[in-house]
Amino acid sequence: MKIRNIALGLALTAAVGASASADARMDAFVDSLLSQMTLDEKIGQLHLPVGADIVTGDIMNSDIGGDIAAGRVGGVFNMKGCDKIREYQRIAVEESRLGIPLIFGMDVIHGYETVMPIPFALSCSWDMDAIERSARIAAREASAAGICWTFSPMVDISREPRWGRMAEGSGEDPYLGARIAEAMVRGYQGDSMKANDEIMACVKHFALYGAPEGGRDYNTVDMSRQRMFNEYFEPYRAAAAAGAGSFMTSFNTVDGVPATGNRWLFTDVLRDMWDFDGFVVTDYGAIPEMMSHGMGGPEDVTALALNAGIDMDMAGMLYLNVLRPLVEQGRVFGQQIDNAVRRILEAKYRLGLFENPYKYIDPAREASEIYTAENRAAARAMAPETFVLLKNEGSLLPLAKNGRIALVGPLADAGSHMQGMWSVAADPSKYRSLRQAFADALEGRAPLSYAKGSNLYADPELEAAVSIANGIRDPRSEAELLEEALAVADGADVIVAALGEGIEGSGESASRADLTLPDTQMRLLQALVATGKPVVLLNFSGRPTVMVYEQENVPAIMNVWFGGSEAADAIADVVFGDAAPSGKLTATMPRNVGQIPLYYNHLNTGRPRSDGPAKFEKYRSNYIDSPVTPLYPFGYGLTYTTFAYGDPVLSAPEMNADGSVTVTVPVTNTGSREGTEIVQLYIRDLAASVARPVKELKRFARVTIAPGQTENVTFTLGADDLKFYNSDLDFVLEPGDFDIMTGPSSADVRTVRLTVR
């Protein structure tokens, strides 16, 4: 076996000397390699083909195998399994002229085979340790199967529940989103990718993908730069500062130019302002898509991307096919190509692939470290933290394990839907259904009856759109399904309804214009409520849904999102009180689609409506036919106990512009069971050179408190927490008065005044 690059690496390390810094050794190594590469080999490093659709059959004979041998490939993505990955790597290191190893990427968005709750759900835990752990487990499993690069975290802020990809992000808040972005980068990359279970993160989608007009996926985005910096950029910046190794472009326009060709975004902001020194990959086919955006032909869009600072072309084929003629025409320069190649080689170097191209390819680990009991237990323990209990009249939940329980709904016996969207490596055949989990939880104690009750949608075409590979459609008519459900309900003391979106009802290309429960499911729910029996609604969803009927008529509502491979058992744990839900909303839930965008950290208008009763006020900023308030606000969520908050107390009423202040708030568990509360701190800058939001989250803490006990929760605020980007985009603190607010949600706070001198 000839692995030329290893010999080369050793020689270079010796040449630079043992005392040289790691960076100097890497520079020398990459310089030497670059000096040996032909233009075509360099261009090959910038090409990232998809592996998934070409791995059936003999890899050796496939085109991609030939391209790898010819030095025309830099990496491959979305291939599952060590055998295939090892074979491609072998071709790269043994058959290509320079033996440069490939990088293997995958959409490991919320776990590999052990699937964690979807990212939006994870954000509702507000638990940075759990989120970091979820990324760590994902990295361990993915790396055991040859993956060294994940297309995660997705950190796009979104106030757009019509947009299906809210499911993949962390909701609407930039501060919380930034903390989650850091936690995930740490979880994936661990100790700078030194170990063979630490993989490279790819922060996406830079930038602003979460703000498409009308909530329609891939649609135009247009916003002021001040809004970008103050309200959308923070999670990307934080992920870069946490050392993320790569970034992905977004499909949308930013300031009129598609992100993938936007030099201001990638060079001025990401690299120059934020000092990002990793590499940038496009989203899938985003370079050719710039032609549809109206940026010219293949050569124009390719030059635009390279000039913008985009290093690697995912599946677009244009860098591979068009860069050479562009160099020959003088439209791009060899130096630009060298810069892009250098950044990709540096990533491979940092991953340790030049030392050992097979570092991440270990069949023994693949056989023993994936979907382990330990990882599954962690996923099961994490899920209840993500569930948001929205209503619990008369403490209906948790249910006692006695009496007769009816489990009804299209998602009640649908193990293959539990893991949620974007689970490329999942094995849904292994995942249990709610029906199985409930039966086990109740075994010998209480009878469980089950009926499907309805399909996901009345229309088979809509049903197919939300369950593409995981069809669960029942051929019976709506009336037959309903009749069966009512018969089952008739014999029960309590009904648990498992309703909501199918696995593909949120995620990429899953925008919705109507956010209520799908038609046939709503009719089922209304019929169940009409029986007069207590109903618990478990709402499966990847985004905020509109639930006005439910709030008015259903005694207990819990959003369980999509809780991952272990969701069914985790839901049973919570429904029967072996665990408690402790999540809080990270996106506002509107009353109707007409209110969107609806988010807590909005600016005030000059004509805000009064705090009085929710009725229309002429010449005020409100609606004739709808309240302006949300159905459930950002930060809201109940648990199985209750908490009372005291007033926040400042360490001093005044603070110097370079000083700090502590804020202490007493929180008492007023219920009869231990519980976990997410305590939130918001600020408002009362007078500034640009309008500032009515509230901004600046701190939060998850605290577990015994019944009857009071916890004094203390936060420290410093100057940076009070700063914002002004109209020159300078990050400034303007002295003056600030409201400091603490409470259990953004809509329930007590205030103290701080003056900054």
Ligand code: NOJ
């Ligand atoms: C398109 C998606 O937008 C992106 O998030 C994903 O990583 C790529 N496809 C690769 O599958």
